[in-house]
Amino acid sequence: MILLIPGPVTTHPEVKAALLQDIAPWDNDWGHRLAVVRQRLLALAGGVSGRHAALLLQGCGHFAAEAAVRTFVPRGGKVLVPITGNYAERFARLAHEAGRTVVRLSVGPKERASPAAVARALAADPTIGHVAMVYSETSSGIVHDIAAIGREAAALGRRTLVDAVSAFGALPLDIAAMPEADAVFFTSNKCLEGMPGLSAIVVDTARTAACAAQAESWSLDLADILRHGQTSGWGSFRFTPPAQVVEALAAALDRLDSESRPARLARYEANMRTLYHGVQRHGLTPCLPEAIQGPIVLNVHAPEHANWTLQGFVDALKPEGFVISNFHNTPWPSFRLGCIGAIGKSEMEQAVTAIGRALDRMGIVQRQAGTAQRQAA
Numbered sequence: 001m002i003l004l005i006p007g008p009v010t011t012h013p014e015v016k017a018a019l020l021q022d023i024a025p026w027d028n029d030w031g032h033r034l035a036v037v038r039q040r041l042l043a044l045a046g047g048v049s050g051r052h053a054a055l056l057l058q059g060c061g062h063f064a065a066e067a068a069v070r071t072f073v074p075r076g077g078k079v080l081v082p083i084t085g086n087y088a089e090r091f092a093r094l095a096h097e098a099g100r101t102v103v104r105l106s107v108g109p110k111e112r113a114s115p116a117a118v119a120r121a122l123a124a125d126p127t128i129g130h131v132a133m134v135y136s137e138t139s140s141g142i143v144h145d146i147a148a149i150g151r152e153a154a155a156l157g158r159r160t161l162v163d164a165v166s167a168f169g170a171l172p173l174d175i176a177a178m179p180e181a182d183a184v185f186f187t188s189n190k191c192l193e194g195m196p197g198l199s200a201i202v203v204d205t206a207r208t209a210a211c212a213a214q215a216e217s218w219s220l221d222l223a224d225i226l227r228h229g230q231t232s233g234w235g236s237f238r239f240t241p242p243a244q245v246v247e248a249l250a251a252a253l254d255r256l257d258s259e260s261r262p263a264r265l266a267r268y269e270a271n272m273r274t275l276y277h278g279v280q281r282h283g284l285t286p287c288l289p290e291a292i293q294g295p296i297v298l299n300v301h302a303p304e305h306a307n308w309t310l311q312g313f314v315d316a317l318k319p320e321g322f323v324i325s326n327f328h329n330t331p332w333p334s335f336r337l338g339c340i341g342a343i344g345k346s347e348m349e350q351a352v353t354a355i356g357r358a359l360d361r362m363g364i365v366q367r368q369a370g371t372a373q374r375q376a377a
């Protein structure tokens, strides 16, 4: 079965095989392997040893997001969140629940977050200490210009937190060129093509140490994770790690090394274009104009047809060998197709054929989105 979702993704057999072992996570030999994985992630993020560190945290991306906001934004501190979609909303909620003050900046569902608007919001309120931004907004499929937004924040003396969860491993990222960034976080199971269960946060070490004991949580305190690494060595976790997931990530990083990050991005872009043009040939309408469509996830307007239900479509695709999400994250009815994972041209072409067959079986011949829907779009 091929997962056509924006994470967790379809993985290569070598990545799956790395799970099949028992591991003593406190053993020195394994600790060495762990330290190497950390080092490789740091290098991939453009981190500089001594100035940056790649911290690992058990759990999915939300845990990393909460750890970042708790560690770097003090209680009562303000964080500006450009509301680019569902993932920005989730970040705003995590920050709010943690007792941090969220300042929302609205962004249209088909727009890139505007660096000038961020600058205006920051200038209007000097008490905002941070900007939290989503690099690839997985709900819309739009890639935002984190470098330009970061420059505006830096110019006004503010710090940034970057959600690179559905970007890291494919889209370019160089934390050494982002001196305003306190943290960039991501997970093992999206563009890195590993297994779920592990998140990573690349941090500025001096800033992290300066934020000690601010998190109001032991589990999610990145300053404590940094201190642990510095004092106990980088080959250990504070608490039981998902060691098999780390091993799968090591295998996934080998594959990324041999493919190269730019080639991976090019493969995802080609995947997206095959799907984009393929659904158009079936009479369907992608939600975004091609110029603003990112390479990670493609949303397609639901056909306006009495036979359409998203769950029915999901169920009709399964016998064809594909699983897609049974929810949509757009303001209008849609379905979404992930373009990432260990899949390429032939899987994409098969997916396009499968989509046509599933719609045929559902008796959906008129496949345009309704006029109202398209106008809202």
Ligand SMILES: *Cc1c(COP(=O)(O)O)cnc(C)c1O
Pocket (backbone or CB within 6 Å): 007, 060, 061, 062, 063, 087, 134, 136, 137, 138, 163, 164, 165, 166, 187
């Ligand atoms: C997947 C994702 C997350 C985290 O999701 P989890 O399910 O907690 O791993 C956060 N931000 C973005 C942009 C994502 O795509």
